Amino acid sequence: MSRFQKYFVLLAMTALLIMSCARNTACDESLNSSVNLQFYRITDGEEETASFDNITAYGLNSNSLIYDLKDSLSSVFLPLNQLQDNCIFVLSIESIVDTLWFDYTRKLDFISENCGYAMRFSITSMEATHHLIDSISIINPVVNNNESENIKVFY
Amino acid sequence: MLVCNAYSQEERTYGLRIGLDVSRIPNWFLDPKMKSLECSFDIEALHNVYPTLELGLGSLDIRKENYQYYSDNTYFRVGADYNFLDPDPSDRYGMAFIGIRYAHSSLNYHAANIIIPDNYWGGLTTAIDDRNISTHWIELTAGMKAEIFHNFFMGWSLRGRFMLSKTKDEIMDPYKIPGYGKGHSSSILGFNYSLYYKIPVLKKKS
Numbered sequence: 001m002s003r004f005q006k007y008f009v010l011l012a013m014t015a016l017l018i019m020s021c022a023r024n025t026a027c028d029e030s031l032n033s034s035v036n037l038q039f040y041r042i043t044d045g046e047e048e049t050a051s052f053d054n055i056t057a058y059g060l061n062s063n064s065l066i067y068d069l070k071d072s073l074s075s076v077f078l079p080l081n082q083l084q085d086n087c088i089f090v091l092s093i094e095s096i097v098d099t100l101w102f103d104y105t106r107k108l109d110f111i112s113e114n115c116g117y118a119m120r121f122s123i124t125s126m127e128a129t130h131h132l133i134d135s136i137s138i139i140n141p142v143v144n145n146n147e148s149e150n151i152k153v154f155y
Numbered sequence: 156m157l158v159c160n161a162y163s164q165e166e167r168t169y170g171l172r173i174g175l176d177v178s179r180i181p182n183w184f185l186d187p188k189m190k191s192l193e194c195s196f197d198i199e200a201l202h203n204v205y206p207t208l209e210l211g212l213g214s215l216d217i218r219k220e221n222y223q224y225y226s227d228n229t230y231f232r233v234g235a236d237y238n239f240l241d242p243d244p245s246d247r248y249g250m251a252f253i254g255i256r257y258a259h260s261s262l263n264y265h266a267a268n269i270i271i272p273d274n275y276w277g278g279l280t281t282a283i284d285d286r287n288i289s290t291h292w293i294e295l296t297a298g299m300k301a302e303i304f305h306n307f308f309m310g311w312s313l314r315g316r317f318m319l320s321k322t323k324d325e326i327m328d329p330y331k332i333p334g335y336g337k338g339h340s341s342s343i344l345g346f347n348y349s350l351y352y353k354i355p356v357l358k359k360k361s
Contacts, residue, residue, distance in 0.1 A: 011311055032273065062275065081276040108269070108281070110327040116221040117269045119279065 027115035030145040034077035035102065035123065037151040042134075049074050050155055052093045060088040060099075080143060082106060082119040093155075096132040109144070120144045126151065167247070170356040172197050172308065176211075178348035188217050191333035195349060203238040207254065213333020221270040228262035230334035232294060240299075248308070248353075249301045256294040258316070263287050264329050288329050288338075290321040298347070306353045314345035 041050040051074035057067040059081070066089075067076060080102060081087040089100045104121040111118055121143040128136050137152040174195040183190055191213030197205045209232040217224040236254030243249060266283040273279070298312025318341045321328065328338035336343035 031271065059276065064275065066275065079273065079275045082271060082273055082279050083277055087276070108283070108326050110330065113217060113219075113330065116219060117266075117271055119271050 025114060027112065029111050029115050029118075031111065031115065031118040032079060033118065033120055033143045033145055034079045035121070035143045035150045036075060036077055036147060037100075037153050038075040038149050039073075040152055040154050042154060047152075047154070052155075054092075054094045056092040058090055060090060075149075077147075080104060080121045082121075093132055098129045098131050098133045101127040104141075104143070118145065123150065128153075165247075166358045166360055168306075168353070168355045168358050169199055170306075170353045172351045172353040174308075174310070174349040174351035176347050176349045178346060189213065189215050189331060189333065193334065193347075195351075197236065205236045205238065205250075205252070205254075206234070207236055207256070208233050209256070209258075211334045215264075215331060215333075217330075221268075221272075223267045224264065224330060225266070226262055226264035226329055226331075228260050228329075228333055230258060230260035230332075232256040232258040232334075234294070234296075236296060236298075246302055249299070250310070251299045252297070252312075254296040254312075256296065258292050258294055258334065260290045260332050260334055261287065262290070262329050262332055283326055286324060288322045288324060290332060290335065290338075291319040292335060293317045293319060294345075300351065306355060308351035308353065309349070310351060311346070311348045314343075314347060316343040316345055318342065 039050040039052065040047045051072050053071040055067050055070045055073050055076065056065060057076055057078060058065045059078070066078060067073070076091070078089050078100075085106065086101065086103045088102075091098050091100060102123060103125045104123045107120045107122065109118050109120045110116075123138060123141040123143065126136060126138055132155060134154045136154070138150070139152055140148055140150050143150055174197070176193040176195070179191050179193060191211060193209060193211035195207060195209045197207040200206050211231070212229045213227070215224060215226045234254055234256035236250070236252040238250040238252045240249060240251040263285055264283075265285040269281045269283070271279045271281075293316070295315040296312045298310060300308050300310030302308050316335055321338070330338055332338050336345060
């Protein structure tokens, strides 16, 4: 066998070895997509982060609470309903209740072979009552698992 | 007085070389979710220039608890390799080459029983209906072939693959495109290891 051919065999065996390595990692990505609302106050024309006590939040027509009298939060994550194009939340802060309406488009997202698919959302519109909320602003309408700020809520 | 160049007066055999990419075969057993088969045809049409055609097919069959994904595709690559190795008396047909290919794949995929759980509002079960995705790419090749015994060759090549275009699909890119790589990648480094047989057609003084 010439030297040429010996290199072949070596390379071939190395290549086949590398190719046969099974990559089998469990899913390590979060599949859920929640809209991230962060709380602010405007003081002297500057916006600053606000945090509140006694926060309760739930989805309208749902049987369970997302937040149950939590203290000292400056943001909340609300899970959007993947079964329809809109959902409504009730947000109570220090016993004052506001209602939030979200409309959005839904998109399937293939995460990886081990994770499978997740649902991602893009908010098309949002409304809120103003019992405690002063105003709202959509910063990033894309709702996925990267937990970046989606909505500024001004109090 | 005749001046002879020892190599150029020898006869050279030209023929159609048929190859099979055997690097894919271990995966049939080790990772049966993706299967593919690729063969190649090349011929020394001009001195050191080897026009080449590669044909392949592939399939994916992934079944998990939360989804199933199926795809079938066929692909071809057409181009040429250029041998820059000087002829060696012990291996007159050995090559070290660079080359280029234009490649195309036609792929069908669909997904079923996609389950997306949600503890709050409720889980969703959905599917993706059959769709056809066409992809085009360019490959740059570099590799070697050596004649191990009469008319039988072994060869390997590295492939730099660069996506030119693909059918726009609003849901997903195909997960893997046999012959190319992961569907969402715009460039891929690939590898090929093949066994060849050259069907002798013509003997000629080179």
